[in-house]
Amino acid sequence: AQKVTQAQTEISVVEKEDVTLDCVYETRDTTYYLFWYKQPPSGELVFLIRRNSFDEQNEISGRYSWNFQKSTSSFNFTITASQVVDSAVYFCALSDPGVNNAGNMLTFGGGTRLMVKP
């Protein structure tokens, strides 16, 4: 069965601090995709990144970086020099097309609420 666990339900940091959001996943398949989405207070989910299981290269996009480690089934997300506008709920998600009939269905973690204080 697929499962995504985000153990940190809530994190509070002060602006300019670095913060890492943890994501651990479970899947039986060797081909799968991992995602991060941001949900600001407005409620609309914003896509941040997609990573396939064959690409373990870490990725950096501005202040965002992602660390994918298959050995520990983790796909952690780091925000460097956090800003107040980063305050949101962040979701990690897994798509495991080979296991179910729902193809692109996303299995979401419970989310981590990040609060960045000025």
Added chain:
Amino acid sequence: GAGVSQSPSNKVTEKGKDVELRCDPISGHTALYWYRQRLGQGLEFLIYFQGNSAPDKSGLPSDRFSAERTGESVSTLTIQRTQQEDSAVYLCASSLGWGPPYEQYFGPGTRLTVT
């Protein structure tokens, strides 16, 4: 360009009433998904459409839930005889294609409150 839109944005209904939630996907997107987000929780997959076909309805919480899609456009999620546990935000997403995961674009959601 226009994103995924959903209506209504908020719906308050009395227990036992039926409700219809609407999703307009991005034009040209063949795949459409419905998710439910209970307060303070992650998203729970409900159903998907490939074109106007829904191959797998097992994610729907009960037989009170049903969904339809007209061609590759509008979809409606209907909840009959609403219960208080149906209160949640219902999110719709669409993606350009099928198979290897295309990015899903989410709408703003419909907040349903059953009193």
